[in-house]
Amino acid sequence: MKVLFAASEALPLVKTGGLADVAGALPGALAALGVDIRVVLPAYRGTLDKLESPTRLGELKVRGQPFVIWQGRVPGSPVLHWLIDYPPLYGREGDPYHSRQHQPWPDNAWRYGCFAEAVARLALGEGTGGWKADVVHGNDWQTGLTAAWLKLRDPSPRFVFTIHNLAYSGLFPRSAFEALGLPPGWWAIDGLEFHGQMSMLKAGLYWADAITTVSPNYAREIRSPRFGHGFDGLLEHLSPRLSGILNGIDDAVWNPATDGHLAQTYTASSLRPGKAANRAALSAELGLSPGLGHESPQTLIGIIGRLTEQKGFDVVLQALPELMQLPIQLAMLGAGEPELERGFAKAVAQYPGRIGLKLGYDEGLAHRIEAGADLFLMPSRFEPCGLNQMYSQRYGTVPVVHRVGGLADTVVDATTRTLKNGTATGVVFDDADAGGVLYGIRRALELLADPVARAGLQHSGMNRDFTWANSARQYLALYR
Structure with missing residues (x-):
């Protein structure tokens, strides 16, 4: 052929x-x-x-x-x-x-x-x-x-x-x-x-x-x-x-056990120390403050992508005042519509130490965000497939996504049933607006606060098979 x-x-x-x-x-x-x-x-x-x-x-x-x-x-x-x-x-x-x-x-x-x-x-x-x-x-x-x-x-x-x-x-x-x-x-x-x-x-x-x-x-x-x-x-x-x-991911490139972009490589068995080391290095790289003064531990949310309305980043800007009332920080990488770039740059100044932003694209930083973040937010209005939600699961980072396109195909929502049977890998919300984003993040924070639920989501995600081999077999059948 x-x-x-x-x-x-x-x-x-x-x-x-x-x-x-x-x-x-x-x-x-x-x-x-x-x-x-x-x-x-x-x-x-x-x-x-x-x-x-x-x-x-x-x-x-x-x-x-x-x-x-x-x-x-x-x-x-x-x-x-x-x-x-x-x-x-x-x-x-x-x-x-x-x-x-x-x-x-x-x-x-x-x-x-x-x-x-x-x-x-x-x-x-x-x-x-x-x-x-x-x-x-x-x-x-x-x-x-x-x-x-x-x-x-x-x-x-x-x-x-x-x-x-x-x-x-x-x-x-x-x-x-x-x-x-x-x-x-x-x-x-x-x-x-x-x-x-x-x-x-x-x-x-x-x-x-x-x-x-x-x-x-x-x-x-x-x-x-x-x-x-x-x-x-x-x-x-x-x-x-x-x-x-369904698209796959290159598991040779996106593998926390061998990723040369990371401060420390890790596997599912060394997840906690590995994530902690990468979290500390990422915070230093993006100028995030080490503490927020909250009683509960801060949660780092990763965001990577084109800063466009399609990706829902205008909704994130709208939700920021309420998001910043939560014990979270944001690690952001992307570029796109000038108005959104200006909006997030202004937010960095408005919330010092809370939002780390790099405008443009940096492959190494993308890997470090996936490894260092606790949650990964994808509020896309539409998403043909999406890759970062798959990278996130591979790196033990819990995705929080809008129920649309490939996001709905690849993230198993955390419900009572899926948490119990060990298939849950993330949080899926229904509305592509500020309320939907806030609902998804709050649900995710509740889950992360439960050590058993957190470990279950992380390990289920890391065990998913998103490699290209299955997709390639389907394409070959179509070619034939």
Whole structure:
């Protein structure tokens, strides 16, 4: 089975979100099952330097421009990576999608339209030295047009399209459609047209042979108006080819027993001293005060993610005055909407020693927050899968999550029954508002105050199997 896995980001080459984690881990799990897999992504600035001994594989002319294909492996991986190199489009400062001022690149339609076309031609054997794909696995809107290009060829590889977040639909004006010189017949309701604009995501949905999302619950949710972002009718029509396969985590990277980012490694049998050492180191790193003057011990709550309304961080800001009446501290890492960044920066000054905040992304600090925190808060309004709630359980940190998407699939709520039978791993609340967050945190604090319940939640979470092996088997069955 030859599979070309196309994504706009992949660890350890480039990361802005969870897609990079998936593209960095799932291909390796598939290779372990015997799949002949290649990962393809644009050659952003600095990515070629991260490949071991890159070699020039070939060249494609795309829209009249020379795109060089480089081949190599990332350290520790058996999977070949192909980087599509055209510096005028991809060799820029900033992240894959935005300038350093966090503004979307105005030519993103051109950048990813060309990328998608190049992926299709590579899958058909152009510029690859004869390697041809049986299946192309595209991820999110940046690869949507690949499905359309493949459908022009018969025979062609089958196309699997994974939606990591339906909110990002690759929406551009008709002028972008025309600038790309796309076939006129594609501008139709049964094609790319979406309320008078072009949606690259819709191309992937409409022309895919199979559609997946990153959790079973999200696959159900996006067929409803509440979560469908205008695509719910199309997805209901396409439901026979739609399924949800839960993301996994890389247990070699996220393992408290071997994690080199931590002040002290630990296992389930050394959980208390390990957590205590990491808690102390994290507090020092983020400038948190060692005590709050409360009679009950303070509880450290971790928060990591994009500071956006989707992630529910506006709700956390609204709840802060009441949260700060509780014996808690916050350890935060993330970046996003300027208003939310300013709001949390102001809160750091308002509650000195209570909130530790780093704006931006720091992989090592993300690991240290997971290890040092007692609770981990995820109040997302919608969450296709989520990874941090799985990392938290792996690290003995109790997740507190909104009952939505993959959060509902992966966190077992602490009820009388689940606590008794030993399956409870966290706290799940129903309302994505300040009241819901406060309810969830207060419930969690009550549970942590009971040593038996606390140990049960931590050990049940650490024993969960969130590895990629099971997900990879499901993808391989779908490919077949």
